[in-house]
Structure formats: structure tokens, C-alpha cells
Amino acid sequence: MEVKSSGSESFQRVYQEVFPVIMRVAYHVTYNVDAAEDVCQEAFIRFYNREITFPSIDEAKYWLIRVAKNLAINYVKRKGREQAAFDRMKRQPLPAMKTGEEQVLGDETRAVVQQAIQQLPEKLRTVLILKEYGDLNYREIGKILHITESNVKVRAHRARLQLMKLIDQEGIHVS
Amino acid sequence: MCLDDQVLSSYIDGELQEPWKTQVVEHISHCAECRGRYEQFARLDQMLYETRLKSDEFSTQQQRVWKYLEKTCMPAQPKKFKHKRFAFSAPAMAAAAAAMVVMLGANVFLIRGVIGEPGAEQPIPTLTAEVQQVPNGMGEEPVIGVSARAHRASAIAPQELTVDELLVLLEQKGFEVELKRSDSMTPVQSYGASPAAQQDSRGTARLGTPEETPATEKEEELPPEEQDGWSDWEDY
Numbered sequence: 001m002e003v004k005s006s007g008s009e010s011f012q013r014v015y016q017e018v019f020p021v022i023m024r025v026a027y028h029v030t031y032n033v034d035a036a037e038d039v040c041q042e043a044f045i046r047f048y049n050r051e052i053t054f055p056s057i058d059e060a061k062y063w064l065i066r067v068a069k070n071l072a073i074n075y076v077k078r079k080g081r082e083q084a085a086f087d088r089m090k091r092q093p094l095p096a097m098k099t100g101e102e103q104v105l106g107d108e109t110r111a112v113v114q115q116a117i118q119q120l121p122e123k124l125r126t127v128l129i130l131k132e133y134g135d136l137n138y139r140e141i142g143k144i145l146h147i148t149e150s151n152v153k154v155r156a157h158r159a160r161l162q163l164m165k166l167i168d169q170e171g172i173h174v175s
Numbered sequence: 176m177c178l179d180d181q182v183l184s185s186y187i188d189g190e191l192q193e194p195w196k197t198q199v200v201e202h203i204s205h206c207a208e209c210r211g212r213y214e215q216f217a218r219l220d221q222m223l224y225e226t227r228l229k230s231d232e233f234s235t236q237q238q239r240v241w242k243y244l245e246k247t248c249m250p251a252q253p254k255k256f257k258h259k260r261f262a263f264s265a266p267a268m269a270a271a272a273a274a275m276v277v278m279l280g281a282n283v284f285l286i287r288g289v290i291g292e293p294g295a296e297q298p299i300p301t302l303t304a305e306v307q308q309v310p311n312g313m314g315e316e317p318v319i320g321v322s323a324r325a326h327r328a329s330a331i332a333p334q335e336l337t338v339d340e341l342l343v344l345l346e347q348k349g350f351e352v353e354l355k356r357s358d359s360m361t362p363v364q365s366y367g368a369s370p371a372a373q374q375d376s377r378g379t380a381r382l383g384t385p386e387e388t389p390a391t392e393k394e395e396e397l398p399p400e401e402q403d404g405w406s407d408w409e410d411y
Binding site (some may be wrong): 008011015019020023027028033036037040041044045048049085109110112113117128131132136137138153154156157159161163164167 | 180181185187188189190216219220222223224225226227228230232233236237239241242243244247248249261365
């Protein structure tokens with residue numbers, strides 16, 4: 001079913017479905033809730049104003065994820081990674097965990113995981129974030145990044161290996 | 176033969192097809208070494224999952240952004256304010272009592288020129304404003320009752336607006352509006368900017384800064400050398 005980016009009914013439907021995805025992607029790129037909110041807002045404004053007709057809601061979703069991902073990466077670049085990390089430590093508390101049952105990881109471990117993700121090269125990081133937090137499969141990630149499915153597979157694998165190494169270096173053992 | 180990490184990674188991602196999937200499950204069940212590596216991947220996955228931003232951690236943001244988009248992007252929705260009355264201070268009252276909302280004829284023409292492309296006949300937007308004096312029961316300062324109606328198929332929904340709301344609406348739509356006194360036709364105040372500058376093809380106000388380049392499907396936000404491409408990345 002076609003989706004018009006500026007049709008108010010389809011816009012609302014796309015918003016409901018896609019906002020959580022791009023919010024998570026933007027957050028896990030920036031690790032800053034306010035920045036992620038700005039990214040989502042900007043992505044949807046561009047989406048609405050472009051007046052594109054997408055062949056399906058999935059295509060609209062891929063477009064939005066691609067734009068949000070780029071906006072988030074640009075945000076991080078603009079801020080500078082070290083500066084962003086500094087700000088996060090000072091002003092951005094980690095999101096509180098909700099239930100005791102979920103709270104397997106201590107805050108310290110969570111911070112280590114987040115920092116390790118940020119140290120990954122961009123190509124690996126993007127794939128990992130889209131896979132883990134965007135809930136997308138290899139085929140979808142390939143479409144968003146304009147790369148082949150097998151390339152996504154390789155990057156996901158390498159991202160995991162590097163991540164394990166980085167987390168282990170911090171004295172937290174994955175195994 | 177033991178499993179390589181790539182296969183385990185694909186398995187964790189739920190991307191391994193049959194019959195390999197079953198083979199991996201069987202192999203893990205009897206090979207301690209591969210099971211150990213699988214558990215490492217699984218543990219990492221669990222760690223990543225636990226750092227995930229939960230839905231209830233961004234529900235406020237989701238609502239806030241939607242409200243913003245509704246206000247700025249979406250076509251004006253009919254609202255439920257009716258016959259709002261408000262008082263003016265004496266000098267403003269004097270001006271307002273004689274005020275008319277005048278859309279400059281040239282602007283109407285321009286706008287029509289934009290939206291009225293061949294094959295897209297649309298009615299000319301018209302606006303009427305009525306201004307009347309209403310006693311407010313307090314003697315001294317009369318209250319000015321104002322009602323305004325906008326007539327146009329879609330861009331401006333028919334509704335009753337106060338002068339303030341009307342001005343805001345018109346400004347949002349990119350119209351240039353001048354308040355004039357009916358006696359002297361001296362401009363009291365002007366709102367908005369030139370429609371040629373703000374009006375886009377839908378007749379709604381354009382958002383964002385002029386220097387901003389919209390994103391395209393090509394990843395133009397990123398410098399070309401940093402685009403994700405597969406040519407510089409060897410597959411297995």
C-alpha cells in the first residue's frame with residue numbers, strides 16, 4: 001500500500017510505527033535523549049516536507065531510519081566524540097532500569113557497554129545499532145545502508161568481536 | 176568440524192536458514208568449546224539488550240514531537256474555540272475597533288498563481304472579519320467582539336477565529352497581513368513575510384532554515400567518503 005509522506009492519515013500511521021525505531025537508533029548513536037528527540041523531530045519534518053510517495057510503509061521506514069541515522073551521526077561528529085562522552089558523564093544520567101528482575105547489569109557495566117559501542121568504527125557501529133536496537137534484519141539493514149546482505153552479516157560479526165574485546169579490556173568479561 | 180564465529184553470529188541474529196540452523200543447535204549441544212563461544216555471543220547480546228532504551232523512557236518525547244509536528248507541519252485542524260472575546264487597552268481598542276484584516280490583493284494573486292497551476296483549479300482564499308462593539312457590562316471599557324471566517328477548501332479550514340488567532344494562522348500559512356484602520360487605511364501592524372518567500376507548492380508555510388538542504392535517499396548528510404559503501408569492504 002502506497003504511503004504519502006505528507007498525507008495526514010498515513011503520516012500519523014508512519015509516526016506511530018517508526019518513531020520508536022528511530023528514537024532508539026538515534027539514542028544509541030548519540031546516547032543523549034535530548035539529541036535523539038531533536039533528530040526524530042527533524043527527520044519527521046523532512047519526511048513530511050519532502051512529499052514523497054513510498055511504495056510501502058517499510059520503504060518509508062527505511063527512508064526515515066536512514067535520515068535519522070545520518071542526522072544522529074552528524075550530531076556526534078559535530079559535538080566531537082570526546083566532548084560527547086564528557087557531557088554524558090556530567091549531565092546525562094543513564095536511563096534508569098525499571099524492575100529489579102531486569103537489572104542484571106550494574107550502571108557501571110552499562111556505561112562500559114555504551115562506551116565500547118561508541119568506540120567501534122562507524123561502519124560496524126551503525127550495523128550493530130540497527131540490528132540490536134532498530135530490530136531490523138540483514139536484508140532491511142542492507143537496504144537502509146545501500147550495502148549487500150552478506151556485507152551486513154560480516155559487519156555484524158566483526159562488530160561483535162570488537163565489542164567483546166573492548167568490553168573485556170575494561171575488565172568486564174562477556175564470557 | 177567446529178562452527179566458525181561468523182556462523183554463530185548469524186545464528187544469534189536469527190539469520191541462519193535451515194538446515195544449518197538445526198545443525199548448529201545439534202553441534203552446540205555436544206561440543207563444549209562451541210557452546211562456550213555461543214554463550215559468549217549470547218551474553219554480549221543480553222548486555223546490549225539491557226542497555227536498550229525502553230519504550231516508557233521516550234513516551235514523553237514521542238508525544239512532544241507529535242504535538243510539535245501537528246502544530247507546524249500538519250494542515251490546520253478545525254479547533255473548538257468559538258466567539259472568543261477579548262478586551263483591548265484604550266489605544267489598541269481605538270485601532271482595533273476600526274481594524275480590518277486586509278489581505279493584499281497582490282498576494283492573493285501571487286498565491287493563486289502558485290497553487291492555481293493548470294488542471295488544479297482551486298478557489299481563491301477569502302477571509303472576512305467582522306468587528307463589533309459589545310457592551311461588557313463594566314461600563315468604561317467596551318469589549319470588542321471579533322469573529323472571522325476563512326473560506327477555502329482545504330488550506331484554511333472554515334472556523335471562527337479571533338483576530339489574534341487569525342493573524343497567527345495567516346502567518347503560519349505564509350500570508351502577508353496588514354491591519355489597517357478603516358478611516359485612514361494607515362497600516363497599524365504587519366505580520367508575516369512575503370508569500371513568495373514562504374509559500375511552497377502546497378500553500379503551507381515552509382519550515383526550516385533556507386540554507387538547509389533536505390535529506391535525500393543518498394546519504395547526503397555524510398561526506399561522500401564516509402558513506403556506507405560495500406566496494407571498499409571485502410566479503411567473505
